[in-house]
Amino acid sequence: MDHVCWIISLFWFVLTGPITAEEEVLMNTKLETSDLRWTVFPSSDPQWEEMSGLDEEGNSVRTFQICPTESSVSHWLRTRFIPRRGASQVYVEIRFTMMECSAMPSSYRSCKETFNFFYCQSDEDNATPTHPAWMENPYSKVDTVAADFLLRRGGERKSNVKTVRVGPLSKKGFYLAFQAQGACMALLSIRAFLKKCPAxxxxxxxxxxxxxxxxxxxxxxxxxxxxxxxxxxxxxxxxxxxxxxxxxxxxxxxxxxKPGYEPVDSDRCRACGSGQYKASVGGGLCRVCPENSNTHSLGSSVCLCRPGFYRAANDLPDTACSKPPSGARSIIAQVNDTVVTLEWSEPLDRGGRSDITYSIECERCGESSCVPCADGVTYRPGQVGISGRRVVIRGLLPHTTYTLTVLAQNGVSAVGHVSPASTAVNITTSRDVYVPVSGIKRTKASETTVSLSWASPSQTHHSVLEYQLRYSLKGQDDGWQYVSSRSNSVVLNSLARASQYQVQVRARTAAGYGHFSPFTTISTLPDVEDSPSHLLLTGVLVAVGLLVLVAVVIVAVFCFRRSSRMRDPDPDKSSQFLMGQGIKVYIDPFTYEDPNEAVREFAKEIDVSFVKIEEVIGAGEFGEVCRGRLKVPGKKENYVAIKTLKGGYTDKQRRDFLSEASIMGQFQHPNIIHLEGVITASCPVMILTEYMENGALDSFLRLNDGQFTNIQLVGMLRGIASGMKYLSEMSFVHRDLAARNILVNSNLVCKVSDFGLSRFLTENSSDPTYTSSLGGKIPIRWTAPEAIAFRKFTSASDVWSYGIVMWEVMSFGERPYWDMSNQDVINAIEQDYRLPPPPECPASLHQLMLDCWQKERSSRPRFCAIVSALDRLIRNPASLKITGRLTDGPSHPLLDQRPLPPLSQCRSVSDWLRAIKMERYEERFLQAGFTSIELISHICTEDLLRIGVTLAGHQKKILSSVQTLRIHKTSGSLQY
Known part of the structure; x- marks a missing residue:
């Protein structure tokens, strides 16, 4: 083994970096400085050898190496007991080197380049050299570990690092074991660790x-x-x-x-500072206290009112604190005998609120004291909770002194327990107006008629101007009927047979009505059998009446049909146009002396109890825009959009706010936003319109970029053009047509909305205009050049804006002219620059845009022609597949704007109307039966009225052209 040990001892490597916070080390041999004292098997022939060395940082480390002489024997190496510390699994990082078998001597025949890795669980450290048995069971095999880098003589020095997972673990600790069967290797370091999630x-x-x-x-x-x-x-x-x-x-x-605290860096909450509050749970920030309120400590959820200021029970926490109002001013009492009319001015100090109401206190004063007025005194419109500043008091006693007090209150008067501010006035009623009437008697009676009379009043101070008699069936006090008479007699008709009536009468003098007389009971006569002669007379009269009625109907129908045939050879068409002669024209609400009258005429008042606001969806110029539900009794509940007028408004702001409702209320078209009604009788003032689920068109297109086909986009454009055609026919100019002012519902129906910049368009000539006062904001990117330069707005300037809307739609909500400044846009348009086609925009649509952007407004198409052009595109979808420019000029075949032919060459009614720029009436002429130039040459003013040409300028232009046609016909130059 000595001849290879020197090779193995060259490779000492450190473990990977410091341990992160997610790891807890259970064992790390790199940190051991003394013997590891691991167990080797077989102990009789220990091949595993523990050695010391230095790592690359100069630290002493312990390692084991083996290069067995006999590869058929299993050589085991087992660690000491390792507590698992509650982990269900641990990770073991093994750093080792291994000799390549080809580099071993030829005598080393059974060489291997792998080793086996095991673990064994135990509840206590009871392992011995012979226990547990050195075999796979009770040891659990984890893996057979192979080397990625093998050592050879003169080769690169690399170690291997393997990380394996050990588990599941259930006992208190475990042992790790390594089995070598022919491998020549060295274990450089072993690190056992568990992973856990940090705080x-x-x-x-x-x-x-x-x-x-x-x-x-x-x-x-x-x-x-x-x-x-x-x-x-x-x-x-x-x-x-x-x-x-x-x-x-x-x-x-x-x-x-929580309330009173705001988020900081998404991991802590900071208390609201002094003078700040936060009312609800959530991610909102602290807000400055409303007016007349402050906080007393940090972390406040509500701002407390300053002394003398209060909030009403229904006020929100962000509402400014207010105080009770001062007293009413300038009370004027007009005494008319026993009737008093009180009028007053509002308090100088409203207390910061708009919900001021008034109450009336009445006291009857004698020489020494005053007592409350009797129950018979009436107040109109009421005695308490009066919102107006005028009350009529009736039922006072004559020649009596009264003290009338006006109390001013608002929403915080009761909360603050402050006595209402009062202003009093003393009045004295004049002479007695009571003229007693009595002696009612029946002078004549039949089954359904009664004649009554009564005695004239015995008094000389007043002359009786009129008598008023009231009567009802006996026992029905809630069914009174009234009859007036200048004499002391009256005849009651249409009474029930054989019935009793209760009757009272009173007299009116210059001082007013007196009291009703006591009840008098009168009765009608019972039924009398009809005689045969009476029945016969009645039958004859009924028969004669029926014959006369039938004769009148026959004569009327005959005359009507004869007259219709003389005026129009086609009676069906004639009757159709007779019914359609009335043309509705828009009425400017600002022409009304009282703008509230326009609201009452064009907008329906809705009870506030029918409306339930659910959420705020935006903000407008005058206040918030909300979504809610409208449930009118007897009708289905539906969603509505609600525009509210914020508090503290001026009369002008209220008038301007409601003017939009007065405008919308005049329109009824599927592509115009529908007005549901207004709420003006309570605060806040609201305008209710139909709810459009997809919101504004520009943001909706940006949200769905590329999701719609060209045919769907053209359908949207057709809807917008149809709505604008309707508005132009009503002589109405929008002035702010843009995709942001088009709303989209769940069915992708587009509707024109936002009439804030709209104005009335008069038809003084064939070229109607509205000239605004200088100044005011104009949406430059959407506005025609003449409207920018001269403030002249017409339907033609709306057509220019419609071309920009087309570009917005086909570019899926792109901003027109991109990031160019407004001045750059104006300069570019003056130099004949026009927006290029959006990506994949059909050439026919871009050419239609160019037509809308003609510099001369008379050359732009009308909305009726645009609708027809889009209809032709929808019927021919293949034309939408052609991209690029069709022509270099602004004309377009969809609008059929060929060079206008001279009248002598007009072959059809369509050519003739185009030549005189009256093509808007083409469909009406054809439906009325004027289908050829020959018939056109005989047209007169009555025919034009029947067709629906009611504008004097248009009539004059058409009749002048008809006269020219007659001249060409006479000279023979007219071609049919």
Whole structure:
């Protein structure tokens, strides 16, 4: 063995690096400085030899080497007892060298280049040189270890490192054993260690150091200081520790900072500072205390109101504290005999709230004291909880002094236990208005009629202007009917036969109504049998009436049909257009003297109890945008989008906010956002529209980039164009058409919305415009050049914006003109630059975009032509597969914008209408029966009205062209 020992002794290598926090070493021979005292078998012929040496750091290490002379004998080497320390499995790192068999002497015939590795479990250290038996059972074989690098003379010096897993372990400790059967090798170092998961803090959950007892070990943690477990059923967080000592996945339940604490670096919670608060559990940050409130300590979940300020019971923690209002001002009392009208101004100090209400206290004052007014005094609209500043008080006594007090309160008046601010006024009623009436008697009666009279009042101070009589069936006090008469008699008709009625009467003078007289009971006569002559007369009259009615109907139908045939050879079409002559035109809500009247006319008021807000989904210019449910009694519940007007608004802000509802309420089209109604009778003011599940078109396209086919995208564009066609026909200009203002529902239906920049478009000429006042924000990237330069907005400028929307859709929400500045965009457009086609955009669609971006607005297509063009594309999907530019110019075959032919060469109604730029009426002309130039040449003003051409400018243009056609026809130059 001496002739190979010098080779083995050359290879001493250190183990790999320092131990990480995930490992716990059970045994490491590299750290041993004295004999290892391992057991060798057979002891009679010990081939394993323990040796000392120096590693590359100069440290003394112990190792075992063997190069047996007889390879047929198994030579065993066993370690001392190793406690497992609770581990179910351990890892053993073996560093060794091994001689290549070819480098051995020829006498070494049964050489091997592997060795066997075993372990044996035990509850105590009781091993001896003969126990346990040196065989595979009771030893458990782990692996047959082979060398990756073999030593040879003059070769590279490399050691082998093998890491094997030992387990499962269940007893208190174990032994490791090595079996060599012909291998010439050296064990340089043996390291046994276990892996465990280190202590860690994740998602505000702290987990202790954990030793895996199985493939995956569940560990229970705790929430870090000042945090709590979240969820409906809070429980301690858990996380799994893998057998490799690594934590697996996130905690099973998350912890979050409790109220009053905010997160710091996702592993600890910090108390809110002075003047800050956090009201709920979660990851939100501390916020500054609302106005008139402050905190008294660190880590506050709510800010307490300063002295003299309060919050109402339904106020949220982030609501500013407020105080009761000051008293009402400038009370004016108008006395009309015994009727008093009170009016007042609102308090100088509203207390920081808008929910001010008023109450009225009434006291009747004598010479020495005042007592509350009697129950007979009435207040309209009410005595308490009045939101307005006007009350009418009736039922006061004449010639009496009263003290009327107006109490001002708001939402915190009751919370603060502060007496309401009061302002009083003294009034005195005038003369007595009571004019008694009595003596009601029946003068004549029949089965259904009763004549009544009564005595005139015996008084001389007032003249009776009118009598009011009320009556009802006896015993039905809630069914009163009223009759007025200027004389002291009246006739009651349509009464029930053989029935008793209770009757009262009162008189009205210049001072008002007096009291009703006591009840008087009157009755109608019982039924009288009809005589045969009476029945005969009735039958004759009914028969004559029926004959007259039939004759009138026949004559009316005959005259109507004759008139229709004279006006239109096709009666069906004629009647169709007679019913469709009314054209709805948009009405600007700002033309109303009272904008609230426009809201009442165009928007339905909804009871706030029908609406349930579920979550906030965005923010608008005036307040939050929420999703909620609308359940109107008798109708199906449905989702709605809710725009709210934030508190503290001015009258102008409220008017501007509700103007959008006044606009939307005039539109009814499947591609225009539908207005459900408004809530103006309570706070906050709300606008309710249909809920569009997929939100704004631009963000929806970016979220689904590349997920839609060209035919689907064209379908979306067709819907938008259809909605804009509807708006343009109503003489309405949108002014802010962009993909961000198009909403998409769950069926991919696109609807035009957001009418914040919209204005009324008058039809003063064939080129209607709206000129805004200078200034104001304009969306440059979507706006036509003439609108940017001169603030002139028309349907043609909406067409330009629609072309930008087309580009946005085909590029899946790309920003128009990318990162160019607004000024760069304006300069580029002035130099005739236009956006290039998006990737894979059909050439026909990009050419349509170029048509929309014509510099001259009169050259741009109208929305009716755009809808027709897109319909042709949808019917011919193959055309969407052609990419690139169709032409170098702005014209496009989809719009059929060939050079306009002269009138003398017009061969069809379509050519003629295109020549005079009235192609919007093509479908109406054809449906009305004007299908040829010959019929067109005989058209008159009445025909145009029947067709639906109601604009004076358009009528003048068409009739002038018809006159030219007649001249060409007379000269013979007109071609049919």
């Amino acid at each position: 860690v803090t994740r998602a505000f959950s702290s987990f202790p150091e954990t030793l895996p007892h199985s493939l995956v070990q569940q560990a229970e943690g705790v929430c870090v200081a000042n945090s709590v477990s979240t969820g409906q059923n809070p429980h301690p967080p858990t996380m799994f520790c893998g057998e490799d000592g690594q934590w697996v996945g996130p905690p099973s339940s998350s912890c979050a900072c």
